Amino acid sequence: MTIINGNRQYRPFSTILFPYNKRMAKELEIIPILSIPGVVFFPNTSLPLFVAEPLYIQLIHDCIENGTALGIAMAENDIYYSSGKLKPKNIFGLGRPIILEELDDGSLKVLIRGIGRGKIIAEHQHLPYPTYLIERYYDKSDGLKIHGPRITRLRAILDEWLVDNIAEPIEREAFLRTLTSIYHVVDYIGMFLIQDKELRQLLLENESINERIYMLNILLKEENPFTEDKGVLSAIKSFESLEKHAKIGH
Incomplete structure (x- = not known):
């Protein structure tokens, strides 16, 4: 070329x-x-x-x-x-x-x-x-065990979303084979399911895989797991804003 x-x-x-x-x-x-x-x-x-x-x-x-x-x-x-x-x-x-x-x-x-x-x-x-x-920029080690049921739930949500959004079975199966770790699942949920751009940026900046798993589980409610809950979204943004200003104040 x-x-x-x-x-x-x-x-x-x-x-x-x-x-x-x-x-x-x-x-x-x-x-x-x-x-x-x-x-x-x-x-x-x-x-x-x-x-x-x-x-x-x-x-x-x-x-x-x-x-x-x-x-x-x-x-x-x-x-x-x-x-x-x-x-x-x-x-x-x-x-x-x-x-x-x-x-x-x-x-x-x-x-x-x-x-x-x-x-x-x-x-x-x-x-x-x-x-x-x-x-x-890396995750910090928090020494906590990753919570199995939360991971299983996130994987099930992503699998269901893929069935609804990738109609071709061969293409969908090829994509599923790329999901070799919980990090792939968490990141693709952030990419595909989280609509709010500021929240996606917060997930990118977060330095704990456990915190990201927890955040996604509370954001994606059972009754509507394919988009973030607006009340939880607002609470997370408010908390992050307060925490950021507290760090600046110190």
Whole structure:
């Protein structure tokens, strides 16, 4: 595949060591991030994209050529940099792009396979497209045993949703075979069933698989398990807002 990028005047993607105190050094990366309104990319999912703008076609080719991860972040509401680019949320999903089809006009059908989460440390550069200094973002170990019945219930909800929404049995079975862990189940429920974008972002930012399992179980009520309960949604948002302000106050 021919890739024409012209004379590049920007610094390449890289991995560096950034000493953040005297005893430790944390590995940071420089990667491009796509900011997309309303889209939250979970780490154990795959996201299909149609890429038509030449600049972002170049970005996809560069990531594949350099073996670089790509960040997919929900855009901050109506917040733009001076360059005119949307500002990304601080926590985002990381993936690797796979080109499924290149159309005659050069546009691409791409699948982004999730590989993890990232946290923005600093802006790196805006040209030719936005890149950032980031660190990987992981769950914290809470030492609690994952609750079996809650997992079983979530898997049953997802299975039922897939029956209703993927009519072709072979396609549905192929998808089900990709659900190899509770992390896949939790992330795909967040992707498919949770409608509120702010709640999806809260789930992405949460650092405990047990908390995410609990939140999804109370959000998806028995009488309507395919969408979040509005009362529980409001309570979770209020709690998260209070907790965030309490942290800032300290």
